[in-house]
Amino acid sequence: MSSKRLLCAAVATMAAAALVAAPAQADPTGTPTFRDIVAVGSDTTQTVMNGLSDAVTINGTKVMGSYDARGSATIQTKETGCVIPRPASSGEGVNALVAAVEGNTGCVQVARSSSNSASTFPGKNLTYIPFAVDAMTYAVRSDSTVSKKLTTAQLKSIYNCTAPGVGTNFKPLLPQFGSGSRDFFLKQLGLTNTATYTTQFPCVVDVDVNNEPIQEHVGTYLTDTKHILPYSIAVYAAQVYGNAPAAQGKAVLATFNGVAPTILNTSSSFKRDVYNVVPSPKLSEANYNQLFVGGTSLVCTRTDVITQFGFGINPNCGSTQIVTP
The missing domain is CATH 3.40.190 (D-Maltodextrin-Binding Protein; domain 2)
Incomplete structure (x- = not known):
């Protein structure tokens, strides 16, 4: 076997070993039933965010609840009210976040997004925070x-x-x-x-x-x-x-542009950051700051969970550079 094939095989084997360690998750289960920080949107990042929501705690309590992009037609995100249509994509997730902010409902706090679509939401004062690749x-x-x-x-x-x-x-x-x-x-x-x-x-x-x-x-x-x-x-x-x-x-x-689709492959020409979208004024609040802001945030430091779900480590994890359309 050529050295190139050996390298690809080794990468795939190591990544597979990490992947099998994490069970599949779905809508929030266990206690508390309803969480302070509700995340909805992207199908791409739903499972890794579900895993992070299960793994990350503040003072021993799970504070994030991540809802799948597919499933029942509606979801209930808070104990009282907040029965909303299930957002089925990055765009729908951001729309649900914007609606929650503008309606002051508190039903959604974070949108999962697999692309930076800030230009699609001008004037909404959102921060796209990268957390994985x-x-x-x-x-x-x-x-x-x-x-x-x-x-x-x-x-x-x-x-x-x-x-x-x-x-x-x-x-x-x-x-x-x-x-x-x-x-x-x-x-x-x-x-x-x-x-x-x-x-x-x-x-x-x-x-x-x-x-x-x-x-x-x-x-x-x-x-x-x-x-x-x-x-x-x-x-x-x-x-x-x-x-x-x-x-x-x-x-x-498929092998695309000559690059094999190996797990955690960072040489792909179609490599991308994936994001958690947060209302910019919330970044200074304790829960949001601890969870998402900076490389030492609770999400960014759980590289074990991020890689278990097939994603690569993002060197800019937690960056809060605001894109203003």
């Missing part, structure tokens, strides 16, 4: 007729419907509009993410056979050997190793 690639079926070794230029031609045979030899799928992964993926391809993207580029589909929005990182949407779907490497690893609910189906991850 993910990488994206594309997924196809194990029996796919699509190459598992595409480049950025080739993927762009598929997703802007200019590739020869697109719609016949290639059938590109996208997660729903509002997905942080969709936004990041298209931007990395040099394409503009809009709600009408699939109208502009009709070879691309973002709904399933029942006309329901496609969710992030669900391999069972790959029902055709010509399907292609953006996918988080960290989430795929967590699905395979049992730290997240299995949803990969027959999906396999």
Whole structure:
């Protein structure tokens, strides 16, 4: 075996050993039932944030409650009231946070986001705090007729419907509009993410056979050997190793731009920060500050949990540089 293959195998083995240590989590369980800091939004980071919510305490008490992007139609986040529609994406999570702040409901304190979409929420005074690193690639079926070794230029031609045979030899799928992964993926391809993207580029589909929005990182949407779907490497690893609910189906991850989709891979050309979004005025409050602010925050110091769920360590974890659109 070549030294390059040995290195990849070693990285994968070490990462897998870390991954199997953490059980899958869901909506908050155990005591207290309702938590001071409620996080909703991104499917990409839901499981790692669920794990952090279970592991991090202040004075021995769990203070974070992280609610999945998928599940029941509504969630109740506080003991009194606060029955709200379940936010199913990064964008919906930030919308729920903004609604809670502007309505002074206290129902949501943090939004999970897999991309920095501050420019989409001008004047909302939000801080996107990075806490981990993910990488994206594309997924196809194990029996796919699509190459598992595409480049950025080739993927762009598929997703802007200019590739020869697109719609016949290639059938590109996208997660729903509002997905942080969709936004990041298209931007990395040099394409503009809009709600009408699939109208502009009709070879691309973002709904399933029942006309329901496609969710992030669900391999069972790959029902055709010509399907292609953006996918988080960290989430795929967590699905395979049992730290997240299995949803990969027959999906396999591709080698993208010549880089293998190894766990915790920091050399991917589609590497990205993932964030917790907090109302900026809250950063000086004790709970928010202890949990999220700076490299010594309670979230940032739990690198064991972050890596157990397939994510890489972010050297800027806890940075509160505010992006003003």
